[in-house]
Amino acid sequence: MARVLVVGSGGREHTLAWGLARSPEVSEVISAPGNPGMAEIGECRPVDVEDPNAIAALAGAVDADLTVVGAEVPLVAGAVDALEARGRLAFGPRADAAHLEGSKAWMKEVVAAAGVPTARHRAFGAGEHDAAFAFLDSLGAPYVVKTDGLAAGKGVAVVASLDEARDAVRAYLSGDAFGAAGRTLVIEEGLVGPELSLLVLCDGRDAIPLQPAQDFKRIGDGDTGPNTGGMGAYSPVPIATREVVDEVMAKAVRPTLDELRRRGIEYRGVLYAGLMLTNEGPKIIEYNVRFGDPECQVVVPRLASDLYRHCVESAAGRFETEVRFLDDAAITVVLAAEGYPSSPRTGDVIEGLDDAEAREGIVVFHAGTKRDGDRLLTAGGRVLAVTATAPDLATARTRAYDAVAGISWPGMQYRRDIALAAVADQP
8 A cells, every 4th residue: 555745735735635545555645734624634744845855855754655746836846856866756747847837938939849839929038128018019919928937826917908018027027026937028919719728647658638627717707807826617628529639639738748858858747738729729828737726626526547546657657547537527616815816814714614515526625724723714815625526517516606605704705607608508
């Protein structure tokens, strides 16, 4: 029986710990640093997630048979490299491959070299305001301005006016908005169409697509307000047919992996392809080097095969087990703190969680919580992800929002339109 170490403390990592604990091959899941929800699955240990050597040392201390690195920060910092240097099996890309998310400018360079369909774009650095403004002038609305570096999922401005785009350029390049992460930026043309997230398992040679999901980035109903880390998701996605997935794999994912190999980079772990389904076909918006959050919360609960086995085989560089999914649908609704995403308030008491979790088909994943004695408090911007599964999307949606209605804290906010259009379009 295996001991698994999960590195991270968010809703994605809670979902991964939950999924791994369901494996008949796993005896123990240890989380670092974990959260109160993960503590109900197994022991939580403190660790500095930005320190690859500390992560590797902890994996040795707990004698982990597999370490699953959940978030982008430790992956970009080289956690997998450090683990492998100590002879530890680790799920996730090494630092050279993780640079695909660590630098959006480099990612765009790789995509262009691979001939992958994407938005027209250019990168700009400090002192290049005038060149950036000139490129903006050549585009039409909407305008997209992104930090080059990591910004916790919030470093993307999608704005309708040229003045707003110029303001974003000034704020990014000056460092006022995102510090060093924004002092190099990428400007893209705004693509039009429905978005799609495709998570792909990779073992360095082969690539296996998981079930697609669709997430909701903006804070408000009807896709209004600022971008967030994600306010909800659902799967399956009716518009993501087998033909669409095959096209994305053939025209985007596999050419990207081939280009990385040409550069001497082997990609293992999960590759997140963020797409726009345009009138000209699917186009890549971004690549991430880990499970999406909140996409993970709807893809993993639909998995019928063994998550642990898939992670082990990816880390070892040899897929052998068939990936299978349930026919059930899943939806997750993110509950966020007042003031999120700009200045979330923390320390509020969360009520009603036990009753929500007792409902049929409901699992609540913790994203930003902490324990204070017997009380559960808010401790982040995105606090909980309420996930429901059911035989169909409409029933899953009803279950999710019924559960949400029983949870409360002062200032709690959430979107009320997750999967609404998808359900309305179904016969």
